[in-house]
Amino acid sequence: xxxxxxxxxxxxxxxxxxxxxxxxxxxxxxxxxxxxxxxxxxxxxxxxxxxxxxxxxxxxxxxxxxxxxxxxxxxxxxxxxxxxxxxxxxxxxxxxxxxxxxxxxxxxxxxxxxxxxxxxxxxxxxxxxxxxxxxxxxxxxxxxxxxx
Amino acid sequence: xxxxxxxxxxxxxxxxxxxxxxxxxxxxxxxxxxxxxxxxxxxxxxxxxxxxxxxxxxxxxxxxxxxxxxxxxxxxxxxxxxxxxxxxxxxxxxxxxxxxxxxxxxxxxxxxxxxxxxxxxxxxxxxxxxxxxxxxxxxxxxxxxxxx
Amino acid sequence: xxxxxxxxxxxxxxxxxxxxxxxxxxxxxxxxxxxxxxxxxxxxxxxxxxxxxxxxxxxxxxxxxxxxxxxxxxxxxxxxxxxxxxxxxxxxxxxxxxxxxxxxxxxxxxxxxxxxxxxxxxxxxxxxxxxxxxxxxxxxxxxxxxxx
Amino acid sequence: xxxxxxxxxxxxxxxxxxxxxxxxxxxxxxxxxxxxxxxxxxxxxxxxxxxxxxxxxxxxxxxxxxxxxxxxxxxxxxxxxxxxxxxxxxxxxxxxxxxxxxxxxxxxxxxxxxxxxxxxxxxxxxxxxxxxxxxxxxxxxxxxxxxx
Numbered sequence: 001x002x003x004x005x006x007x008x009x010x011x012x013x014x015x016x017x018x019x020x021x022x023x024x025x026x027x028x029x030x031x032x033x034x035x036x037x038x039x040x041x042x043x044x045x046x047x048x049x050x051x052x053x054x055x056x057x058x059x060x061x062x063x064x065x066x067x068x069x070x071x072x073x074x075x076x077x078x079x080x081x082x083x084x085x086x087x088x089x090x091x092x093x094x095x096x097x098x099x100x101x102x103x104x105x106x107x108x109x110x111x112x113x114x115x116x117x118x119x120x121x122x123x124x125x126x127x128x129x130x131x132x133x134x135x136x137x138x139x140x141x142x143x144x145x146x147x148x
Numbered sequence: 149x150x151x152x153x154x155x156x157x158x159x160x161x162x163x164x165x166x167x168x169x170x171x172x173x174x175x176x177x178x179x180x181x182x183x184x185x186x187x188x189x190x191x192x193x194x195x196x197x198x199x200x201x202x203x204x205x206x207x208x209x210x211x212x213x214x215x216x217x218x219x220x221x222x223x224x225x226x227x228x229x230x231x232x233x234x235x236x237x238x239x240x241x242x243x244x245x246x247x248x249x250x251x252x253x254x255x256x257x258x259x260x261x262x263x264x265x266x267x268x269x270x271x272x273x274x275x276x277x278x279x280x281x282x283x284x285x286x287x288x289x290x291x292x293x294x295x296x
Numbered sequence: 297x298x299x300x301x302x303x304x305x306x307x308x309x310x311x312x313x314x315x316x317x318x319x320x321x322x323x324x325x326x327x328x329x330x331x332x333x334x335x336x337x338x339x340x341x342x343x344x345x346x347x348x349x350x351x352x353x354x355x356x357x358x359x360x361x362x363x364x365x366x367x368x369x370x371x372x373x374x375x376x377x378x379x380x381x382x383x384x385x386x387x388x389x390x391x392x393x394x395x396x397x398x399x400x401x402x403x404x405x406x407x408x409x410x411x412x413x414x415x416x417x418x419x420x421x422x423x424x425x426x427x428x429x430x431x432x433x434x435x436x437x438x439x440x441x442x443x444x
Numbered sequence: 445x446x447x448x449x450x451x452x453x454x455x456x457x458x459x460x461x462x463x464x465x466x467x468x469x470x471x472x473x474x475x476x477x478x479x480x481x482x483x484x485x486x487x488x489x490x491x492x493x494x495x496x497x498x499x500x501x502x503x504x505x506x507x508x509x510x511x512x513x514x515x516x517x518x519x520x521x522x523x524x525x526x527x528x529x530x531x532x533x534x535x536x537x538x539x540x541x542x543x544x545x546x547x548x549x550x551x552x553x554x555x556x557x558x559x560x561x562x563x564x565x566x567x568x569x570x571x572x573x574x575x576x577x578x579x580x581x582x583x584x585x586x587x588x589x590x591x592x
Binding site for chain 2 (some may be wrong): 452453454455456471474475478479482488489490491494514515516517518
């Protein structure tokens with residue numbers, strides 16, 4: 001199971017080459033993750049944070065840009081998890097334009113206590129709600145390409 | 149040799165947890181790369197692009213966030229290259245606060261022709277100017293941590 | 297007639313005080329204007345620009361922030377025009393939370409030829425499509441408050 | 445007296461028309477205000493906020509864009525105040541390229557107590573430090589142009 005949201009590439013996302021300025025992809029990923037939290041838990045991301053006092057900072061990530069996304073295009077941002085640890089989660093993002101994979105990313109987040117800023121376990125309800133979204137695919141970023 | 153620039157964490161970089169919203173790091177990296185181009189070539193990045201008709205889109209990256217950067221802190225963003233290929237370059241970024249490593253990233257860029265958007269070789273002068281900045285260190289993001 | 301779109305205040309929109317960092321409002325306004333163009337003309341904003349070679353840069357604006365929008369809140373961004381000139385348009389934006397006016401803005405755009413960057417008349421079809429959205433209300437920003 | 449800082453227009457500031465996407469100007473203004481606070485008070489903006497528990501949210505603003513700033517250009521952002529009220533301040537911003545005025549803005553901020561979020565007086569030391577920066581010039585945005 002994957003969470004997916006369509007989005008239009010906006011004027012403010014694009015750079016002088018008319019393609020998406022790559023830091024904007026990470027804003028899309030964060031927004032899509034927040035939408036997924038809301039869809040999965042039935043509560044806005046901000047309420048999840050406030051209600052559980054858990055936070056989900058990114059600790060490690062990899063991303064490959066395979067083909068540029070252009071100003072005005074309609075893309076789909078898919079979100080799922082490749083791993084649901086005790087105190088972490090590994091979110092996967094796939095950006096497609098009519099099926100074609102434009103960008104693929106893996107973002108590992110740590111579960112922390114927002115009051116102490118220390119590592120903690122997932123809120124149990126939330127962890128259970130995310131379980132159906134755990135899957136493996138063959139499209140994750142390939143670390144060996146980065147070093148070649 | 150490394151290019152380094154100090155910067156203050158601004159109000160607009162920080163999120164409700166008062167730490168840097170992670171997509172902002174990639175804006176810092178891009179800005180630092182542009183500054184480095186200017187420092188190394190003696191011409192602003194925009195003029196390098198205009199003069200050579202070469203562009204440098206990110207194609208693959210990895211990043212680790214080891215400790216949060218907080219609103220108001222003074223950090224140093226270091227830039228160098230771990231590899232200078234024929235048609236690509238692998239930029240390394242290290243963000244430190246008084247020496248402590250907060251974030252480490254590797255961003256591989258492709259050299260493209262801005263008119264055809266196809267792969268091309270580095271402009272020779274520019275490649276020569278970057279050569280002194282190629283080095284290896286032990287602080288690059290560790291891909292195995294992402295998958296554990 | 298007004299164009300309206302709901303949106304969730306995202307983590308990346310909010311600042312360390314947990315309210316929207318004010319420059320983000322202008323990104324919302326631009327995105328809402330792009331959505332309105334698509335809704336009104338039946339074509340994405342990028343296609344309107346490409347098809348007509350007209351552009352719509354902001355030339356003058358005023359904005360009042362009456363009450364903060366907070367991370368996680370659901371707001372509505374309304375767009376309409378207070379004036380449709382021969383070579384300009386005056387867009388009005390109202391941001392509400394369950395009816396309450398949080399921010400109000402007026403953004404005058406010039407119609408320009410994207411090839412020459414000079415002033416030109418509205419593409420006639422587009423001007424006609426915007427006509428139903430011209431209205432006056434009593435909520436525009438009050439310039440006298442800025443100087444008191 | 446004016447506070448002034450030079451800055452290079454970055455790739456990420458520019459849009460597909462190769463000119464600055466207008467919401468970025470407000471990020472520049474906020475950054476320049478933060479730099480000015482540091483220059484004037486001798487303490488980073490974040491420390492001023494933490495030390496005095498005062499905050500400075502924008503409540504009303506006006507801005508005129510007279511000529512576009514382009515990717516790669518070097519501009520100066522000037523900051524001063526046109527008014528220093530008991531519980532507010534009116535900051536003025538002028539963006540120039542080799543003397544030519546590209547953008548002019550007035551941003552009124554309210555002084556608030558960060559704990560109660562209510563209006564309060566300026567911290568006295570800070571108010572005294574800002575006094576030399578109060579001046580009037582003839583370049584403020586012209587509200588009548590917005591409505592014509």
